[in-house]
Amino acid sequence: MAAKQTHCALTVRTAKAAFRRFSVLDGLEMLSIETPGTEFPLHAHDEYVFTLVYVGAEPVGHGGQVHLVPEGAVIALNPGEWHSNRLLPGVGVAYKSIYPPTSLIKSFTANLSLGDARFHQPIWQDRSVSRALAVLHRALESDSSVLECETAFLYFLVSLLEAQATLRTAQRVWAEPVHVARVREYLAENFAHRTTLNDLSDLTGISPFHLLRIFRDTVGAPPHQFQNHLRIEEAKRLLREGIAAGQVATEVGFADQSHLTRRFQQVVGVTPGEFARNRNSVQA
Numbered sequence: 001m002a003a004k005q006t007h008c009a010l011t012v013r014t015a016k017a018a019f020r021r022f023s024v025l026d027g028l029e030m031l032s033i034e035t036p037g038t039e040f041p042l043h044a045h046d047e048y049v050f051t052l053v054y055v056g057a058e059p060v061g062h063g064g065q066v067h068l069v070p071e072g073a074v075i076a077l078n079p080g081e082w083h084s085n086r087l088l089p090g091v092g093v094a095y096k097s098i099y100p101p102t103s104l105i106k107s108f109t110a111n112l113s114l115g116d117a118r119f120h121q122p123i124w125q126d127r128s129v130s131r132a133l134a135v136l137h138r139a140l141e142s143d144s145s146v147l148e149c150e151t152a153f154l155y156f157l158v159s160l161l162e163a164q165a166t167l168r169t170a171q172r173v174w175a176e177p178v179h180v181a182r183v184r185e186y187l188a189e190n191f192a193h194r195t196t197l198n199d200l201s202d203l204t205g206i207s208p209f210h211l212l213r214i215f216r217d218t219v220g221a222p223p224h225q226f227q228n229h230l231r232i233e234e235a236k237r238l239l240r241e242g243i244a245a246g247q248v249a250t251e252v253g254f255a256d257q258s259h260l261t262r263r264f265q266q267v268v269g270v271t272p273g274e275f276a277r278n279r280n281s282v283q284a
Contacts, residue, residue: 019270019278021240022140024149026104030140031269036092040085042221043267044229047099050156051075052133056093059086062122063220074124074133076160082220083122096137097269100153108157117161126163132156179204179211180218187223191230192253197223232267235260236275245272 015035022028029047034055042061051074058069061084062077068088069075077083079102087093109117124130132155138144139152176184183200200223201208216222221229231252238248249260257272264272 017270017274019268019275020140021278022149024146025153026101026107028101028104028140028153029099030137031097031099032095033097033269034092034094039087040269041266042082042084042225043232044080044082044221045077045099046079046233047101048079048105049075049077049081049097049099050133050160051095051097052130052137053093053095055095056091057088058093058095059088060084060122061086067123069123070125072125072127072130074126074129074160075122076119076124077122078118080220081122082225098133098136098140104153105157108154109161117157119160124160124163126159128159129156129163132159177214177218179206180215183211183215183223184219184226187227188230191227191234192251194253195223195227228263229267232264235264235272236268239272239276242276245276248272 015033017035018032020030022030051069053069053071053073053075055071057071060067060069060075062081066086075097105117132152136149136152136156139149144152182204186200186203187195197208197212201211204211212222215226219226231254234252235248238251239245243251245260246257249255249257252260254260254263261271261273264275268275
């Protein structure tokens with residue numbers, strides 16, 4: 001689908017965000033955003049991310065480049081891919097994102113005998129893909145049956161795979177640098193603790209500058225942002241279990257609840273309170 005040359009500006013004065021989690025599709029989560037001026041700094045998700053831009057346009061930073069996502073285009077990101085969401089001056093944007101867990105994608109690709117799907121381009125301007133994702137959004141937001149939601153998801157996934165997706169089959173296994181693997185493992189086990197760059201340098205035996213460079217080049221983000229990613233993912237898990245936000249902030253390593261709220265909203269798009277209120281699955 002050709003990119004539009006003009007973009008509709010939203011008249012909304014303040015950002016609107018709505019988050020929901022569904023009992024169908026392995027607890028798939030959905031975020032609806034309508035905003036004149038909200039940006040998301042560099043971050044990643046443990047789930048796949050599929051976003052359809054309904055109104056306006058949005059620059060997305062990914063892989064060291066900035067891609068302009070026009071109205072009607074789809075963003076497709078693999079788990080762990082670092083990206084940022086930016087704004088065009090004077091152009092609001094409305095979009096809806098779904099976050100399917102890897103287990104869901106694997107179950108469908110296994111049934112399709114397609115193996116493990118990994119998407120190698122972030123922006124898709126394909127009419128069939130956009131239409132299939134819009135149909136899935138409508139199915140999730142309306143009083144649709146489980147069968148209809150599963151069918152809509154399968155049609156979307158197949159349309160995306162048929163368009164341009166590359167499957168990770170018979171590919172050479174790439175070995176992560178040992179120093180990076182050691183830091184990732186350490187941060188995964190100690191994300192709630194105060195960690196300094198010198199700590200990581202001592203852990204690996206290489207200089208802080210060299211460590212920063214190879215970690216960023218390998219992971220896609222520096223160690224402190226990777227640590228924040230781990231903290232946010234753990235905070236989401238605890239909030240789903242009904243733990244109070246203040247206690248969650250302490251357990252995941254943030255200074256206080258306001259610090260958690262600020263970081264959480266920058267990545268998830270809603271506050272911990274709104275996320276917690278919608279933690280119970282909604283039957284589509």
